[in-house]
Amino acid sequence: MLLILLAMAAGAADGWSFLGMGKAFVANMTGNTVLLGISFFHLHGALHPAAALGGYVVGVALASYVTGRHARRIQEENLEPPERVIWSRAVSWILLAECACLAAAEAVWFARCRGAGIPDYVPLIFVAVCIGAQSGAMLQLRVPGIVTTYITGTWTQMVRGLTRVITGENIAAPVEKPEFEEQLRMQGQILVAYFASAVLTGWLFYHAAALTGVVPVICLGVAGIYGMLRGGAYSLSD
Known part of the structure; x- marks a missing residue:
């Protein structure tokens, strides 16, 4: 369910940026790369896809630094996550920070819709x-086989899995079949x-x-809140 929520957040954000922020994407960097390429021939403006791509790169770098630093600390101290932990507290902190940043973007967007002279690339x-x-x-x-922000890979993995089912291709081992079927269900969801x-x-x-x-x-x-509550003592400060 948490992965579904994250996928919904990404799908909504991509639709929001495409419709209202210069026809650029915030999750689909393949699309932005193409838009940047054709901008050389004046078929599309370069500002919005470049801004989205730059923002995306900064976000990935920040999150990778925080989670990587936390993972190294956990490994060095040989800490074991408590039972039923969804993910580490570092991931939850990042998601909550993302939520706050999205709320700020919505506030800027709201002001822009009410007539404030804010360029659309700012919330983008x-x-x-x-x-x-x-x-x-x-x-x-x-x-x-699961990605919550850009779903080309998820489409590819799911179609590959369905093809294996339809053609009767053997899965590596019988023990893997339930996991394989569960992955297909999750990809569809x-x-x-x-x-x-x-x-x-x-x-x-539009409404x-x-x-x-x-x-x-x-x-x-x-x-973010649910992950934080289920994070136990497996926190950023451990």
Whole structure:
């Protein structure tokens, strides 16, 4: 469920940025790279995809530094995570910081919708940093075949898995079959959540534009708080 919430946050953020922030993406860096490339021929402006790509890179770097530093400390001190821990407290802190940054972006967006003369690339950079941080933090989980921010890989892995099922291809060992089926289900749920959040974002953009950013804020807030509560003593200060 937490991964679904994170996928919803990313799908909503990507829809929000594309519809209202210069047709750039905050999760789909493949798209931004293409937009930057065609901007050389004046087929698309370079400012927005460059701002989104730069913000994303900063977010990934910050999250990777925090989670990597925490992971090294855990390894050096031979600490074991308590039972039923969702993820380390460092990941939860990053998600809560992402939620706060998204809330700030929504506040800027709200003011812009009410007539404030704020360039659209300002909230775009905020949101791109947030989604980059989410991507960097989730790398620590190493969930095979599942990515919550850019879903081309999830599509590829799921279609590959379904093809194996349809063609009757043997899975490596019988013990892996339940895990394989569970992964397929999770991939399908991630894709549905990503799509549904984009639909909801599109509806908000055209019916309550000033509130377009509330979906990722809520999703990240729930995921971060729940992860924090389930983090036990496995904290950043351990």
